[in-house]
Amino acid sequence: MDTATPAVTVALHDGTSVVAESGQVDARRHGELLLPTVDRVLSEAGTTLDAVTGIVVGVGPGPYTGLRVGLVTAATFASALSVPVHGLCTLDGLAYAAGEAGITGPFAVATDARRKEVYWARYTDPRTRTGGPSVDRPADIAEELAGLPVVGAGAVLYPGSFPDARGPEHVSAGALAALAAERLAAGEKLLDPQPLYLRRPDAQVPKNYKVVTPK
Structure with a gap:
């Protein structure tokens, strides 16, 4: 799931x-x-x-x-x-699905990270990740991924940065x-079932937080 x-x-x-x-x-x-x-x-x-x-x-x-x-x-x-x-x-699963759809590689995968960013990773083939996962603004990685097909909804959302967007989206x-x-x-160990967030939480303690104690 x-x-x-x-x-x-x-x-x-x-x-x-x-x-x-x-x-x-x-x-x-x-x-x-x-x-x-x-x-x-x-x-x-x-x-x-x-x-x-x-x-x-x-x-x-x-x-x-x-x-x-x-x-x-x-x-x-x-x-x-x-x-x-x-x-x-999750990006590895999407890359594998891209292989089933006929994409062989090299290519990248990008999903929507909201806040005008994408979660992305780079692959030499549908089973082999060579970079990432990372989270970035599309414009900041457009040059790095230039010339590569980019699979996923993140690519479809930003055609200016990823002109060769491909499916599947999800x-x-x-x-x-x-x-x-x-x-x-093959005897490989999979990941522990722990969340891969890549971002700091939205809720953080403010800087210069003043602690008030009773006198």
């Missing part, structure tokens, strides 16, 4: 291929949509949650609220089922699961 972007996406994978997948793009309803999407995927696959033997969750980078929905849900399922939970960079849980299955089968 992944909720690091406006897409709420869930898939069931049997270790060889995707059995069922469902998703919806809605940046404001991650918490409302995720569990019904899980139920829909399990129903389409003709199975139940207690048959799941492992959880893979996108760890971002992404905005705080949406990202936490997926991570907390994954951790809750893993605890209830006593199964492992693995993290995977990550697919099916691609995320397939990449995780490949890496696990």
Whole structure:
């Protein structure tokens, strides 16, 4: 599952291929949509949650609220089922999906980070990240990525900086699961299921904060 972007996406994978997948793009309803999407995927696959033997969750980078929905849900399922939970960079899942769409590389991936910025990473091929993830204003990285296809909604939002914008725009849980299955089968260790924010929190203690104590 992944909720690091406006897409709420869930898939069931049997270790060889995707059995069922469902998703919806809605940046404001991650918490409302995720569990019904899980139920829909399990129903389409003709199975139940207690048959799941492992959880893979996108760890971002992404905005705080949406990202936490997926991570907390994954951790809750893993605890209830006593199964492992693995993290995977959301941008890596989008890069893998780009490969399934026929993009071979080199290329970059960019998702919307809001505040007129993008989360981005650079890839030599759909499985190999060579730079990032980072968060920057599009104009600040336009020269660095000049001449490269840039995959994702972040590229589509800023055509002036990324003239060769490509789809898919959003990550697919099916691609995320397939990449995780490949890496696990190869004996690779995946990420801990911890959020990858790349930004300081919006709420911070003001500078020169004056502490008032009773006399």
